[in-house]
Amino acid sequence: MSRRRLLGAAGVAGAAMVGASACASAEGRPKPQDVLRGRVVAQTTEIPEGGGKVIVQGKLVITQPEKGDYRAYSAVCTHSGCTIQEVTETENIHCLCHGSEFDIATGEVLKGPATEPLEKFSVTIDGTDIVLDKSDDS
Numbered sequence: 571m572s573r574r575r576l577l578g579a580a581g582v583a584g585a586a587m588v589g590a591s592a593c594a595s596a597e598g599r600p601k602p603q604d605v606l607r608g609r610v611v612a613q614t615t616e617i618p619e620g621g622g623k624v625i626v627q628g629k630l631v632i633t634q635p636e637k638g639d640y641r642a643y644s645a646v647c648t649h650s651g652c653t654i655q656e657v658t659e660t661e662n663i664h665c666l667c668h669g670s671e672f673d674i675a676t677g678e679v680l681k682g683p684a685t686e687p688l689e690k691f692s693v694t695i696d697g698t699d700i701v702l703d704k705s706d707d708s
Contacts, residue, residue, distance in 0.1 A: 692706050
C-alpha cells in the first residue's frame with residue numbers, strides 16, 4: 571500500500587470515529603433547555619387555559635391545564651426525538667411525526683407510538699413572566 575493510500579485510509583477511519591461519536595448517546599451533553607434556565611420563556615398571557623404553546627427555539631412546551639397552573643415539558647418526543655409541533659384544542663400535546671399525544675397536565679402518553687412521558691421542567695411565575703427554573707431540584 572502506498573503512503574498516500576495509507577494516510578487516506580487513516581483519515582477516513584478518523585472521520586468515521588468522529589462521526590460515530592457524534593451519533594453516540596446524548597448522555598453528558600447539555601439539553602437545549604439548559605441555556606434557558608433562569609430566563610423568561612413565555613408570558614402567562616400567551617398560554618391559554620386548558621391549552622399550551624410550543625417554544626420551538628427552547629424545545630419546550632408550556633401548558634396551563636387549569637387557571638394559574640403552568641407546567642413545562644420537553645418538546646422532544648420520546649418516541650423518535652421529533653420536535654413536538656402543537657398543543658391541540660383537545661388538551662393534548664401532539665407530535666405530528668408519528669401521532670403520539672401527551673397529557674397537558676402530566677406529560678404522560680395518551681396515544682402512542684411513544685411509551686415514555688415527556689420530560690418535566692419546573693417553572694416559576696413572576697408577574698406575567700414564566701421563568702424556567704435554574705434546576706429541577708425544587
